Amino acid sequence: MLKILKYSFYDLIRSRWSYVYFLFYLALGFVLLFLNNDVSKAVITLMNVIIVLIPLIGTIFGVMYYYNSREFTELLLAQPIKRSSIFMGQYFGVAGSLTLSLVLGLGIPFVLYGLLRSNAIFDFSLLLITGAFLTFIFVGLSFVIAISNENKIKGFGYAVLLWLFLAVVYDGLFLMSLIVFEEYPLDTFSLVATALNPIDLSRILILLKLDISALLGYTGAIFKKFFGTDLGFLISIAILLLWTILPILGLRYKAGKKDF
Template identity: 70%
Template sequence: MSKAIITLMNIIIVLTPLIGTVFGIMYYYNSKEFTTLLLAQPVKRTTVFIGQYIGLSLSLSMSLVLGLGIPFIAYGLFESGEIWNFGILLVVGAFLTFIFVALAINIALSNDNKIKGFGYAILLWLLMAVVYDGAFLVLQVYFDDYPIDKFSLIATMLNPIDLSRMLILLKLDISALLGYTGAVFQKFFGTSLGMLTSLLVLSFWVILPVLRIIFKSKRKDF
């Protein structure tokens, strides 16, 4: 069961942000005329945009939970000792959905051009899912002789995808897969405190883009 969770982790931390980004940006542009009609009514702008954001994020999160949960329950999840590890996997997937839908809506609010907005959204996903890890690895190799423990911690927290991976690996407690940054995380915080810190930082990754959605929606000229 733990091998299945590790395999799913590698899929979820890449595909969930991509799905959240694509659905978020497409939903905003496709429902723009309907949103403009709603804004003509005596309804608060924040109510409209936050309602759309929560509705989209919740529906995507529920599809993830049900899509993964039902097969695992049928496979005998409750009879195994991996239920909490699987729960963390679902929580991380939900966090990534809420984060990247919020980031996608922020990009859409800042760009009226649909093609440009879609391009920026995909670029954001590529940077966080692929380029960031490569650049981070190059820096670690280049500055191998220097004490970069604190830098590694901060760099991991600046990328919700890396942070999510770290959270799952800390919960699974598989030292062979933690890597350098995971070992630093475990050294600084310990397993329990490291997990709590990761969850708090992921919460900030949700809150800050949502606050910008509120700020931007109040000032945007439709």
Template identity: 45%
Template sequence: MMRVYWQILQNEFQTLFRAKWVLGYGLIFLLLTDTLFRFAGGGTEVWVSVSNIMLLLIPIISLIYGILYIYQSRDYLELLLTQPVNRSTLFWGLYTGISAPLTVAFIIGAALPLSWHGGLTEGTASQLFLVLALGSLLTFIFVGLGFLMGLWFYDDKIKGFGFSIVIWLFMAVIYDGLIMVIIFIFGDYPLETGIIAVTMLNPMDLARILILMEFDISALMGYTGAVFNKFFGTSLGSLTSFGMLTLWLVVPAWAGLRIFKKKDF
């Protein structure tokens, strides 16, 4: 089974890297990081800016490509399923075969400008590692969500794309607005524990908060920044956050696998 898995993974890698848009995806981050090094002077400012764009760009691209792959590869999927291939092996091969090239393109694009700008110092090494690690995690999380939406709405592309856009819009924009409304309305009550619990239900918010803690700019967020710093600034808070991100990584992929194994293509 592992041999079949690696064959599928290798094939997806080759297919994706032959597609020029994947190289373009990495080029976006390369040009962005290079430009920031030239005009922002390097250091913390660069990685704060990269992380802000990463938190919006990676989820939507990963989500859309995940669902787009399911819809555009129907004939290919049905052909593979006629072969003596275990469905679980096929699913994981396709899933990692899509997620890994996107991750590699992001990491190379974001980190390569360091080689000619020399922006890696002892103080920024941990910041760079965190940004790249969170970007990689978000890629796998949202490709998994894309696979889940594509398989769930396999026969209805409009619903699949519609729900995917709504998921991204809700997590990227609406979710934070709802939290601020709750804080405004119920500000006289002890909301610290509730705010932390609600924040953990959104992987984009979790990644954003971990970046705020690493760059030590949570003070700019006022009350919510103080609440987050009190919990997420501790070792327990960091471990809990990465545990929740791992849960976000596992659950959509596991749900997609269940649908894939039971679906009559």
């Protein structure tokens, strides 16, 4: 698996899109720090961009990489390599190189700015950790979709729909249900509904660490009570881990049964 990972990783690191992605974060980091002059505020703005963008890029990169490397995959399948190793190697190659772009792209400007001496280091690390989680989750989901669909256009469509659902539609449904059922106690419901969507969960995790949950009103207090504690934090990380592992298992299962 490590050899495949190495080749996929180098292949991607050399590709133009990795640089574009890296330079985008680099520019974003510099601009935000320069304009805001305040690390905490920069982290909030970054969060808003990242929480939507990372899943989108992860999804698109994952699907594109899978379909573009089909020839390479077929070549590998005839070699003495375990099937699951081929797909795991490619998956970790894509997710790893995207995560590297994110960490380096955002890390460099923040380190230059003097992050290591500021208090925001934990908020910032949390931002990068959730970013990494979201990358692995969405690359995994897109790989599962791509391997299940021979047809490129269909696979691409489903993957983008999934992103759209989790990033936009889910929130809409969530808000609508809050309004429709406003006469009922919704504390538990909103907690569970947030925890089930990796994008929402990441957002809440970061917001609560930034101590601006007062802005969220009464619900915010409940959230703070749950996610703000160590236990809540651990549960959230566990859910993110689960979201990461499930697509990987799905990918292994699908890869073991597919004909090439």
